[in-house]
Amino acid sequence: MQAEIISVGTELLLGHTVNTDATHVARMLAEQGLDLVRVQIVGDNAGRLEEAVRAALERASVVIATGGLGPTDDDLTRETVARLAGLPLEEDSGSLARLHEYFGDRPLPANECRQALLPRGARPFPNAVGTAPGCAVPVGRDQWILLLPGPPGELLPMLEAGVRPFLRELCGGVIASFMARVFGMGEGEAAARLGSLTAGSNPTVATYAGDGEMFVRVTAKAADHAAARALAEPVLAEVLRLLGHVVYGVDVPSLEAVVVAELARQGKSLATAESCTGGLIARRITDQPGASQVFGCGLVTYANEAKTRLAGVPEDMLRAHGAVSPQVALAMARGVRESAGADLGLGVTGIAGPGGGTPQKPVGLVYIALADAQGAWLRELRPQGQYPGRDMVRRLSASHALDMVRRRLSGLPVERWEEPGAASCLPGGQRL
Amino acid sequence: MQAEIISVGTELLLGHTVNTDATHVARMLAEQGLDLVRVQIVGDNAGRLEEAVRAALERASVVIATGGLGPTDDDLTRETVARLAGLPLEEDSGSLARLHEYFGDRPLPANECRQALLPRGARPFPNAVGTAPGCAVPVGRDQWILLLPGPPGELLPMLEAGVRPFLRELCGGVIASFMARVFGMGEGEAAARLGSLTAGSNPTVATYAGDGEMFVRVTAKAADHAAARALAEPVLAEVLRLLGHVVYGVDVPSLEAVVVAELARQGKSLATAESCTGGLIARRITDQPGASQVFGCGLVTYANEAKTRLAGVPEDMLRAHGAVSPQVALAMARGVRESAGADLGLGVTGIAGPGGGTPQKPVGLVYIALADAQGAWLRELRPQGQYPGRDMVRRLSASHALDMVRRRLSGLPVERWEEPGAASCLPGGQRL
Numbered sequence: 001m002q003a004e005i006i007s008v009g010t011e012l013l014l015g016h017t018v019n020t021d022a023t024h025v026a027r028m029l030a031e032q033g034l035d036l037v038r039v040q041i042v043g044d045n046a047g048r049l050e051e052a053v054r055a056a057l058e059r060a061s062v063v064i065a066t067g068g069l070g071p072t073d074d075d076l077t078r079e080t081v082a083r084l085a086g087l088p089l090e091e092d093s094g095s096l097a098r099l100h101e102y103f104g105d106r107p108l109p110a111n112e113c114r115q116a117l118l119p120r121g122a123r124p125f126p127n128a129v130g131t132a133p134g135c136a137v138p139v140g141r142d143q144w145i146l147l148l149p150g151p152p153g154e155l156l157p158m159l160e161a162g163v164r165p166f167l168r169e170l171c172g173g174v175i176a177s178f179m180a181r182v183f184g185m186g187e188g189e190a191a192a193r194l195g196s197l198t199a200g201s202n203p204t205v206a207t208y209a210g211d212g213e214m215f216v217r218v219t220a221k222a223a224d225h226a227a228a229r230a231l232a233e234p235v236l237a238e239v240l241r242l243l244g245h246v247v248y249g250v251d252v253p254s255l256e257a258v259v260v261a262e263l264a265r266q267g268k269s270l271a272t273a274e275s276c277t278g279g280l281i282a283r284r285i286t287d288q289p290g291a292s293q294v295f296g297c298g299l300v301t302y303a304n305e306a307k308t309r310l311a312g313v314p315e316d317m318l319r320a321h322g323a324v325s326p327q328v329a330l331a332m333a334r335g336v337r338e339s340a341g342a343d344l345g346l347g348v349t350g351i352a353g354p355g356g357g358t359p360q361k362p363v364g365l366v367y368i369a370l371a372d373a374q375g376a377w378l379r380e381l382r383p384q385g386q387y388p389g390r391d392m393v394r395r396l397s398a399s400h401a402l403d404m405v406r407r408r409l410s411g412l413p414v415e416r417w418e419e420p421g422a423a424s425c426l427p428g429g430q431r432l
Numbered sequence: 433m434q435a436e437i438i439s440v441g442t443e444l445l446l447g448h449t450v451n452t453d454a455t456h457v458a459r460m461l462a463e464q465g466l467d468l469v470r471v472q473i474v475g476d477n478a479g480r481l482e483e484a485v486r487a488a489l490e491r492a493s494v495v496i497a498t499g500g501l502g503p504t505d506d507d508l509t510r511e512t513v514a515r516l517a518g519l520p521l522e523e524d525s526g527s528l529a530r531l532h533e534y535f536g537d538r539p540l541p542a543n544e545c546r547q548a549l550l551p552r553g554a555r556p557f558p559n560a561v562g563t564a565p566g567c568a569v570p571v572g573r574d575q576w577i578l579l580l581p582g583p584p585g586e587l588l589p590m591l592e593a594g595v596r597p598f599l600r601e602l603c604g605g606v607i608a609s610f611m612a613r614v615f616g617m618g619e620g621e622a623a624a625r626l627g628s629l630t631a632g633s634n635p636t637v638a639t640y641a642g643d644g645e646m647f648v649r650v651t652a653k654a655a656d657h658a659a660a661r662a663l664a665e666p667v668l669a670e671v672l673r674l675l676g677h678v679v680y681g682v683d684v685p686s687l688e689a690v691v692v693a694e695l696a697r698q699g700k701s702l703a704t705a706e707s708c709t710g711g712l713i714a715r716r717i718t719d720q721p722g723a724s725q726v727f728g729c730g731l732v733t734y735a736n737e738a739k740t741r742l743a744g745v746p747e748d749m750l751r752a753h754g755a756v757s758p759q760v761a762l763a764m765a766r767g768v769r770e771s772a773g774a775d776l777g778l779g780v781t782g783i784a785g786p787g788g789g790t791p792q793k794p795v796g797l798v799y800i801a802l803a804d805a806q807g808a809w810l811r812e813l814r815p816q817g818q819y820p821g822r823d824m825v826r827r828l829s830a831s832h833a834l835d836m837v838r839r840r841l842s843g844l845p846v847e848r849w850e851e852p853g854a855a856s857c858l859p860g861g862q863r864l
Contacts, residue, residue, distance in 0.1 A: 297735060297738035340738065
């Protein structure tokens with residue numbers, strides 16, 4: 001079944017707003033097995049909107065319009081679509097009651113009431129957050145135009161609560177979908193390992209690149225949920241087998257969420273001493289509600305003086321090896337672990353750039369150390385090829401640090417630091 | 433002059449990628465005075481792409497296509513547009529030389545060479561980063577189709593170096609544009625203060641909302657740069673006068689960039705002690721290259737024990753007032769300033785939520801303290817209305833902290849902390 005999206009809003013054409021709505025709707029359409037063939041963006045202009053809807057109806061069974069449902073005069077989508085579909089606007093009592101509830105004791109302004117007018121026969125999608133309900137408008141015998149609000153905070157809950165069940169019913173099937181999240185392997189290598197799995201049609205297996213990570217989605221469609229899961233689960237298991245330990249979770253929000261949850265489960269605590277990442281690891285950990293259970297303190301030891309005073313790195317070590325060295329990373333990890341009384345300590349030191357590199361220690365060189373009661377682990381990131389920029393060096397370094405904690409907590413192999421003969425445990429470093 | 437954008441790529445229709453390209457191109461079109469009337473997204477499909485280009489050429493003088501210029505078989509844009517414009521593809525020697533340079537000593541694969549084929553008469557835009565050049569293809573006497581690469585890292589430099597000068601020449605005018613960045617005033621109040629200024633047409637004055645901030649752009653068009661500036665500058669001055677101290681800079685990248693630059697200019701240093709912001713302030717400061725000149729150390733004192741051990745907050749103060757209190761924020765700011773030997777110290781403590789609130793200290797309550805040799809300043813953020821979520825509480829708290837430093841460094845008023853009678857200096861708090 002073919003679908004099209006029409007995004008309505010002059011702010012999109014002026015470049016003031018990124019059109020994330022279309023991305024969210026597109027993803028849901030793909031998950032529900034619809035074939036999105038085109039997206040159009042038009043401004044708050046009735047003539048151009050009408051032209052766009054007409055063109056879309058010539059091609060697609062389902063047209064999804066986002067934006068232009070609000071109470072002001074430039075919100076034209078509802079009126080334009082009703083006129084085009086030849087349906088009068090009628091008051092929807094449920095939507096009106098919801099508006100009264102939203103306004104509580106305050107009087108309900110007349111322009112707000114407009115939002116409870118829906119084209120005759122439309123199926124309303126209640127708005128859990130804002131004032132404008134969405135709806136599915138029938139066009140002729142077998143086409144639908146879905147009207148959805150533009151603000152992402154209103155759109156996203158409505159997609160889940162209203163649109164997904166509607167599409168499921170429309171398409172006569174149920175989707176089961178799993179997302180495996182991967183750190184430490186590129187999309188190219190993952191696709192090569194998955195081989196012919198990605199050519200299947202039900203379940204589909206799709207890889208995509210994230211922000212220094214990658215993801216693999218397995219999606220199956222069947223008559224009911226149990227049958228869809230039964231199709232998807234063996235393929236997911238095969239994906240996990242082929243990719244191995246680089247998969248840090250399935251249907252999890254992020255690497256840091258996995259780390260915080262696993263620390264909490266094991267009743268362990270972590271402390272951090274960051275130089276080049278400058279607080280990024282601490283921030284990612286404390287992004288998680290409940291991080292205080294597992295994270296008591298972090299140090300941002302940017303200056304050498306701070307490394308010595310706060311993390312106990314000996315001054316002569318800094319002089320002998322330099323601040324960017326395996327020794328200093330390890331001393332930071334051990335120092336912060338000890339002073340914080342934590343189970344695990346992380347130390348990160350490197351050259352995020354763009355300045356500060358030397359031939360021996362190029363921009364992008366980063367040492368990440370993890371220490372616990374049993375020993376110490378060290379990862380070296382060494383730039384290969386083009387310098388990816390300060391922001392990417394910092395983000396990847398933070399992700400590697402979190403990945404080392406994850407591996408250690410799960411009993412997976414981590415690069416071991418052997419006290420003397422340190423170089424031998426750094427087989428070429430990780431590709432940055 | 434009317435323009436349309438066509439974004440090409442199946443990944444956009446599957447929702448794997450957000451279409452930021454269209455936003456960047458849209459912004460540049462607006463800045464150069466072109467009127468963008470429509471954006472279309474199509475997949476890697478020659479028939480649909482051709483249909484989209486034909487439709488756009490019926491409406492617009494300039495059509496900008498992004499994506500589908502690479503070396504693989506599903507990169508169809510160049511061939512499709514050449515066929516549609518009735519122009520043969522010819523080898524562009526400059527683009528070929530650039531490809532040879534990119535590959536260096538490695539052999540140049542045949543499929544890569546395709547990228548140096550441009551429609552006859554096209555004006556090439558060199559690709560400073562990747563392999564596929566862009567170009568402007570003439571269609572008939574007075575229309576153009578611009579072909580640009582899809583990866584944002586390649587598109588953005590080409591927009592500035594190639595497309596902006598091309599559009600400037602095409603439109604026969606020059607744009608002068610200034611962006612005033614605002615923290616601490618909502619878009620609604622700013623628009624009310626600016627009043628009729630936003631109704632002007634040359635210069636235009638437009639407000640838009642950012643991430644907990646807002647921006648005002650002043651854009652003027654004239655025959656040459658000096659004339660455009662002469663139109664824009666008095667209006668910019670009026671914008672700055674009407675908005676006052678909430679404008680933290682004009683044509684600056686961010687609040688943290690202003691703070692780091694001003695610290696460096698004054699030869700001053702800053703140290704931070706963060707609880708609820710969990711390293712976010714340190715991260716934003718160390719995002720700036722050269723931050724090490726002004727920032728030696730930051731503490732993430734999440735646990736009370738860490739507040740005492742690292743920032744010197746007395747245990748009895750924590751017991752008497754609680755960790756989320758003006759007194760503790762001040763003690764953190766003073767403690768980290770003293771231990772780090774910094775000129776300024778910041779302390780932040782609060783309840784980011786979603787858990788942990790009480791009737792007296794609700795979720796979203798945050799105290800931010802700034803200390804220097806002359807005294808101490810305190811800002812209280814108290815949620816009014818709906819709780820905006822953990823992420824927003826943390827981001828706004830970090831921005832308020834940076835704003836206090838900016839104001840203090842610039843000699844602007846900051847909320848003063850008077851030792852006894854503390855409550856009197858907190859007139860209702862800041863709206864979160």
